[in-house]
Amino acid sequence: MIHLPFSPILASGALGASQATATTPQINLHAVDYAILGIYILVVVGIGFVLKKYVKSASDFLTSGRSIPVWVTGLAFLSANLGAQEVIGMAASGAKYGIMTAHFYWVGAIPAMIFLAIFMMPFYYGSRARSVPEYLKLRFDEKTRGLNAIAFAVMTVASSGASLHALAALLHLLLKWDYNVSLIISSVVVLAYVLKGGLSSAIYTEVLQFFLIVLGFAPLVIIGLYDLGGWNGLVTSLTASKGPEFVHSWEYMGSTANPMGVEWFGMVFGLGFVLSFGYWCTDFLVVQRAMAAKSMGDARRTPIIGAVPKMLFPFIVILPGMIALGLMAKAGSNYTIPLGVTGATDYNLVIPSLIAYYLPTGMLGLALTALMASFMSGMAGNVTAFNTVWTYDIYQSYIAKGKSDAHYMWMAKFATVAGIVISVGFAYVAKNVNNIMDFLQLVFGFVNAPVFATFLLGMFWKRATGHGAFFGLLAGTICAMIFHGISSPVPLSAIGDGIPWVQGGWLGAKFGYSSSMAQNFWLAIIAWSFCFVITIGVSLATKRTKTDGELVGLVYSLTDKIKEEGEPLWKRPAVVGSVVLVVALILNIIFR
Amino acid sequence: MNFDLRLPIGILFSLFGIxxxxxxxxxxxxxxxxxSLDHNINISWGSLLLLFGATMLTLALRARSK
Known part of the structure; x- marks a missing residue:
């Protein structure tokens, strides 16, 4: 999914494939647990109904009329990405790779979020574009926007469908709830509040869900750490049972001999730069939250406010995976991470199994509600990004120009319903067609890998042209495909009878990596570099179609710098952003 | 937009806490x-949620009465 770079293990399809085995935890809910879940649903739907009165135009519905306070947009910025892929996937990675998983945060997300805040937000917000594809239209041309908008629309709906499927499959597995009923109830709840209050409703509920996720999963970590003798106890236990590379994020990055199978350069450049900047700085799902802020200053502070809790999230989402490992090694615990049908460990069940192991009735309801909240916030985020891109970038641009606001409002609501209905359709496809989600994820990876090169050149090089951007993106995507075809996630000497084509090598493997993660990171690096070079080449060979005047507010060198001398230090994005970066650096050093 | 999110957050977590x-x-x-290691975690974590909810409610109501 779009979240791929941030959820290395959880192909949503893989979670869906989870089936009950002898080791699957069975959870029985009681009245008190249902009461908690019921109250949560009432409150989120209630928020939608209260916000309905503020929705008077299509722009209120789709962009919140730029009216939301900054602490709310900041936490929503974080929470929109905090879908199940994040919570369940990061715990899974914690169990598979140990503390190295924190690179997704302290090397990946944080620097990218700060870069967005300081350097890129002025162009998104200042251009008055209503979406990321619309920025591409203003900066480059119609075809570049079209390519980005259509790819994004398909990806968000598919992603939301995959998430729904994963939720329904998980509830069926743990609680024996009927798959269809889970699917319908979850989508109807999200539909109810998004359709009433639009983007505002999604953003406000995302913040509520943020608190619920933190307060619902934190007890698991506290009690788990207490059980294993604190952080030091966990480190001692993992060093003995799994090896020291599970408790050091940097010390074993000099070669590929570490759980991730990636050396430091591939990780820093591939994950830290290409994939993370590509996601956090260009994905409309998150950028949309910042664009809903009240002012330019608030829009720039949004990603920074989100970065503060983001920095601490490894303690809530990665630690459970490590705790699960510690618990398995503990004498007399009787705990194992459940096995899947193939007999291999099903890492996606780390969080559910720990919930079942540690939490009694009552707290159980809270944690399960938090789990459902994470699915819902991810889905609402996708749906609200989809309806905006569909209505403004596809419908208004190519299908029905110049209609009344009431007409677009109707279309936006229709797109919301349609987005959810198609998501449900995708969920059934994911359930019934083997590996379809692995395939889609692969295709999305090809499309996303080069995208940051286009934005970087667009914002910081005024000579970049529309043809350059369009053909650079196409070339990057094609290059990613070819690279996948000639590379393998295992060393060439270990290929043996060959590898399934979705993993690469379908053109004949010429390079082998030590893990699929290393292969992914290098694929991104190569695709990004091709896109970068080809965009420059084609731009120099073609005429500029936009004058300097038309690019004011869209390109760095032609836009007045934002004056922040009058602002107090703690409100200046560059100052606060630097502080956050220093803290992230310190975290890297502590857990090296 | 005249909507104070602290109110629903306060209500939700106070109810959960209670x-x-x-x-x-x-x-x-x-x-x-x-x-839960022979610890009544419903009481301890519930109290924490109640405290959080009540704080949010107080802030929201105080802002309203101004």
Whole structure:
């Protein structure tokens, strides 16, 4: 999914494939647990109904009329990405790779979020574009926007469908709830509040869900750490049972001999730069939250406010995976991470199994509600990004120009319903067609890998042209495909009878990596570099179609710098952003 | 937009807190707490949620009365 770079293990399809085995935890809910879940649903739907009165135009519905306070947009910025892929996937990675998983945060997300805040937000917000594809239209041309908008629309709906499927499959597995009923109830709840209050409703509920996720999963970590003798106890236990590379994020990055199978350069450049900047700085799902802020200053502070809790999230989402490992090694615990049908460990069940192991009735309801909240916030985020891109970038641009606001409002609501209905359709496809989600994820990876090169050149090089951007993106995507075809996630000497084509090598493997993660990171690096070079080449060979005047507010060198001398230090994005970066650096050093 | 998110957050977590504490008191000494290392986590975590919810509610109501 779009979240791929941030959820290395959880192909949503893989979670869906989870089936009950002898080791699957069975959870029985009681009245008190249902009461908690019921109250949560009432409150989120209630928020939608209260916000309905503020929705008077299509722009209120789709962009919140730029009216939301900054602490709310900041936490929503974080929470929109905090879908199940994040919570369940990061715990899974914690169990598979140990503390190295924190690179997704302290090397990946944080620097990218700060870069967005300081350097890129002025162009998104200042251009008055209503979406990321619309920025591409203003900066480059119609075809570049079209390519980005259509790819994004398909990806968000598919992603939301995959998430729904994963939720329904998980509830069926743990609680024996009927798959269809889970699917319908979850989508109807999200539909109810998004359709009433639009983007505002999604953003406000995302913040509520943020608190619920933190307060619902934190007890698991506290009690788990207490059980294993604190952080030091966990480190001692993992060093003995799994090896020291599970408790050091940097010390074993000099070669590929570490759980991730990636050396430091591939990780820093591939994950830290290409994939993370590509996601956090260009994905409309998150950028949309910042664009809903009240002012330019608030829009720039949004990603920074989100970065503060983001920095601490490894303690809530990665630690459970490590705790699960510690618990398995503990004498007399009787705990194992459940096995899947193939007999291999099903890492996606780390969080559910720990919930079942540690939490009694009552707290159980809270944690399960938090789990459902994470699915819902991810889905609402996708749906609200989809309806905006569909209505403004596809419908208004190519299908029905110049209609009344009431007409677009109707279309936006229709797109919301349609987005959810198609998501449900995708969920059934994911359930019934083997590996379809692995395939889609692969295709999305090809499309996303080069995208940051286009934005970087667009914002910081005024000579970049529309043809350059369009053909650079196409070339990057094609290059990613070819690279996948000639590379393998295992060393060439270990290929043996060959590898399934979705993993690469379908053109004949010429390079082998030590893990699929290393292969992914290098694929991104190569695709990004091709896109970068080809965009420059084609731009120099073609005429500029936009004058300097038309690019004011869209390109760095032609836009007045934002004056922040009058602002107090703690409100200046560059100052606060630097502080956050220093803290992230310190975290890297502590857990090296 | 004249909407204070602290109000619904306050209501939600206060209710969660009250329910968990009440349930925790009713099930005091029950064997269900063997799981949570013989600690009545419903009472302790429920109190924390109640505190958080009540703080949010207070802030929201104070802002309203101004």
């Amino acid at each position: 329910i968990l504490v009440a349930f925790g008191v009713l099930t005091k000494g029950s064997e269900i707490y063997a799981k």
